[in-house]
Amino acid sequence: MKNILLATILRILSFFLRVANLGNGTTWPGHLALKVNPHFIEEIIKEKHIIPIVVAGTNGKTTTARILQTILEASGKRVFQNDSGANLLNGIASTLILNSETGTEKSPLYAIFEVDENALPKLLKKISPKYLLLLNLFRDQLDRYGEVRTIAKHWQDSLLDSDTSIEILGNGDDPQIVGICTTLQQKIEYFGLTAGEKQTAEHTADSSYCPHCGAKLTYSSVQFSHLGDWKCPSCGLKRPKVFSEKISLPLFGSYNAYNGAAACLTALKLGLQRKTITTGLSRVTPAFGRQETFVRDGKNIQIFLSKNPTGMNESLRTIKELGGTYLLFILNDRIPDGKDVSWIWDVDIETLVRKDSRIFTSGDRAFDMGLRIKYAHPVIDHVDTHEILETAFNDILKSVPKEETLFILPTYSAMLDVRKLLTGRKIL
Amino acid sequence: MKYELKIGWLYPELMSTYGDRGNIISLQKRCEWRGINIELIAIDHTRSDTHLANIDLLFGGGAQDIEQDIVMRDLRGKKAKAVHTLIEAEKPALFVCGAPQVMGKYYEPAVGKRIEGLGIFDMVTENPGPENPRLIGNTVASVRWGNLNIITTTSTQRKPIVGFENHGGRTRLGPNAQPFADVITGFGNNGEDKTEGVVYKNAIGCYFHGPLLPKNPHIADFLITRALEIKYQKSVTLSPLDDALEWSAHNAIVKRLGVGI
Secondary structure (H helix, E strand, O other), X not given: OHHHHHHHHHHHHHHHHHHOOOOXXXXXXXXXXXXXXXXXXHHHHHHOOEEEEEEEOOOOHHHHHHHHHHXXXXXXXXXXXXXXXXXXXXXXXXXXXXXOOOOOOOOOEEEEEEOOOOOHHHHHHHOOOOEEEEOOOOOOOHHHHOOHHHHHHHHHHHHHOOOOOOEEEEEOOOHHHHHHHOOOOOEEEEEOOOOOOEOOOOOOOOOOEOOOOOOEOEEEEEEEOOEEEEEOOOOOOEOOOOEOOOOOOOOOOHHHHHHHHHHHHHHHHOOOOHHHHHHHHHOOOOOOOEEEEEEEOOEEEEEEOOOOHHHHHHHHXXXXXXXXXXXXXXXXXXXXXXOOOHHHHHOOHHHHOOOOOEEEEEOOOHHHHHHHHHOOOOXXXXXXXXXXXXXXXXXXXXXXXXXXXXXXXXXXXXXXHHHHHHHOOOOO | OOOEEEEEEEOOOOOOOOOOHHHHHHHHHHHHOOOOEEEXXXXXXXXXXXXXXXXXEEEEOOOOHHXXXXXXXXXXXXXXXXXXXXHHOOOOEEEEOOHHHHHOOEEEOOOOOOEEOOOOOOEEEEOOOOXXXXXXXXXXXXXXHHHHOOOOOOOOOOOOEEEEEEEOOEEEEOOOOEOOEEEEEOOOOOOOOOEEOEEEOOEXXXXXXXXXXXXXHHHHHHHHHHHHHHHHOOOOOOOOOOOHHHHHHHHHHHHHOOOOO
């Protein structure tokens, strides 16, 4: 009971602080709760009969959690999730504080937690989710996360130590994820996509070598990066049988098709009807900064959060398919973005940007991004760099003709900045 | 006369951790923009030592641990000898991030056994283990051009180098190796003696990882110039390029780190 009381007090306090505009309480209530009781998360989940579902992976966590929540809501289930900016233990504890509901046997309460790659092992020490979704592992913020294989190893060690009742839903198209899963005791099912057209792994492929024996993998088809229908010619490890039903989702890009497949498989496992799932999928709207659209001065603006090479490549590929030619890259190097911006040189600007696109760059590292674009010559022969986004944004927008769309590719903190400019308020 | 250069890229698939490709793109474009023909040759398990013999400029990027292992199993015998021959012939080379470790005498990882290097640079690298922090951050260093046998430098060459380092290993130079630069801010080879990187003849090793050359066009142009001079056996002056954006990116880091230069 003391946890529920603690949560109530912190919730009320957080409410007043928000009303008084003194903060919006995404992580501090959780920080306090964990200080008072380090076992707060696991205890309150038990006391309030909450069924946790955890989503982990480099890219797609927020969107997958959102799709799953929309499906569950469409079927009348009670469900809540954490904000993407609150995906460490503090944030998860805060989410549990701010949600006042309690689950019952008749009316279960689901909590969908997206969790930071480094925080997953810590969370699994505390709770045993009903389902754990492992989406993918790509290069991301080497200065913070280390090598892809280091994370894979941490996940594997942590899962070998975790409750065997956790059911894992893994991306079968990602050799690194399968490499982890095949060593575990837990029950595992896989999702994936049906064969694509590309035949070879791309430059950004991080895991085109067998996670078990180190031999070079062969692909009969590739979706993007190292995801696809793969096989190890040496030890025989290969893409397992995957759930790959074609689903209809109002979001662009094959990366979102993966997010949809992961959410859809989870919903099926939870016993939801296909019809309800289809309804849910049709109601999905973009999570903030993920293909989110705005209209300003008769011009369309669409934000594609792009925080690592694979993410930016997939954003560019989708924008190219949409016919986009006005592009604004905003590259920041603050802690949530990663301080190292070297990764922009792994982005395939040369092939993924329409020739003669009008390109602008801004943010803390506007010149670095500008250089990357400059060296994509002759595909692009000009780039406009603006160090200060706030002062340049209106000028950039003026360069875009009416009815046209300005596609914005920001890193995480840059996405928050540009949203603030567009909505006039701060989100996190 | 139309110049031509063959640029060798060591194991592009295996030694490419974080934007290392930026160096190749920089060399390629800066040659193209000056009308110098470029042939890019991937030196990997599909190529033999004879391919290395024709290289005019060699580049190697950083590898993750398992990849480094695969590289070292292939880069030995005749192939390793071909790299030695090339460096001894004063052909320019650039090794960034983890690549200098491969070119040093040995690398001792935090766990696992010592990995023997090619011994091109008289240096050894040891990883003191996970309880010691990795050396990470933006960094600025000033180049010791004398070690590259450039006596008089231009004002552009006197500019420092800027970059980002991220390494667990600590490198110590032996008596037969010279540092490439002196750390102004950052950690450098070992976080202690203020040296950064290593030089032997025209080969440069540098802990700055990923895209060193785009923001340091003076180093890119040094490598290109020296490659042409060695190949054509005459003194070469490159035609100037508009590097305003390159220097803006360069100066932004210098300014941010508060380095007074």
